[in-house]
Amino acid sequence: MKELIRKLVDVSSPSGHEKGVHQAILKELEGHIDGYRYDNIGNLIVWKTGVAEKPKKYLLDGHADEIGVVITHIDEKGFLRIDPVGGVNPLMLLGTTLQFESKETHEMIKGICSYESETFEDAKKNLQNPNYDVLFVDIGASSKEEALRHVHVGHFGTYESPFIDQNGKLISKSMDDRIACAIIVQLFKELGKVPNDVYGVFSVQEEVGIVGASVAGYDIMPDMAIAIDVTANSDTPKGFKRMDLCLGNGPAIKIKDKASISDGLVVDTLTNCAKENGIPYQYEVLLFGGTNAHGYQLTRSGIPSGTLSIVTRYVHSPHEMVDMNDVLNAVKLLKKVVE
Secondary structure: OHHHHHHHHHOOOEOOOOHHHHHHHHHHHOOOOOEEEEOOOOOEEEEEOOOOOOOOEEEEEEEOOEOEEEEEEEOOOOOEEEEEEOOOOHHHHOOOEEEEEOOOOOOEEEEEEEEOOOOHHHHHHHHHOOOOOOEEEEOOOOOHHHHHOOOOOOOEEEEOOOOEEEOOEEEEOOHHHHHHHHHHHHHHHHOOOOOOEEEEEEEOOOOOOOOOHHHHOOOOOOOEEEEEEEEOOOOOOOOOOOOOOOOOOOOEEEEEOOOOEOOHHHHHHHHHHHHHOOOOOEEEEOOOOOOOHHHHHOOOOOOOEEEEEEEOEOOOOOOEEEEHHHHHHHHHHHHHHHO
């Protein structure tokens, strides 16, 4: 499964540009699904049809997009100005490598993010409190004309970072939320004949406002929707003292976050399946943020929805860290739920 994860996190697919990762997912799922379709907004929906006389419908969601940046201006010397796509803290960008895929050649154009430093005082101030007005990206171009041969205003980009497998942990960009995509893909690979209908939704534009999940369940109207996503941790030095979320303690069954309260049916189903099968788990109360469960809750007359989370260190950085055992246990738990 590690190779599957590596393949998915390596793809550069920021919000609104999920086609690349969707193609990688479909390639992995060949021979393991009964069908797939794209809806009008671009969500990729796959399924396996249940064999029971009256099958239930389970929907599993993992958002396919990742945070990124968009080019807003190119100056006469070829330097790029950018704006965030999703929650990208400018502090995280300093000194990082960004990548922009050429639509014509599919070549990855690399650039280094830095900050204005006209005087020592400016440098000190901008380093201590960076913002997008003082950031720029250097792709090595000598002029605007040279830069325009590779990128343009409106060009989307993402972090570039290595995939690291070390001490039972996996580290990469875009674990948020490719780890969920990998979990759903692995689940479909392991499923044989199932009694219930199982839908996998690889939704779009979660990072800019839960866009895809707001419509993905409309035609399906499942009995239950489970969003799979990353969540924050509290197990690093002076981590969040009002939360209890640790890598390696199992997937986290969300109770609530700032966007939604998980439906009791989902919480109880996940908890009971974990207990009955000896699968480690932890409960999650997130003090901020939200997931696609919110979108499914508001679909038509409402869908019972909740979230299964993978505790992740350094979320929205170029180096997000997950525990491989948490990932494997998430697959085991979801398999028990849908079977």
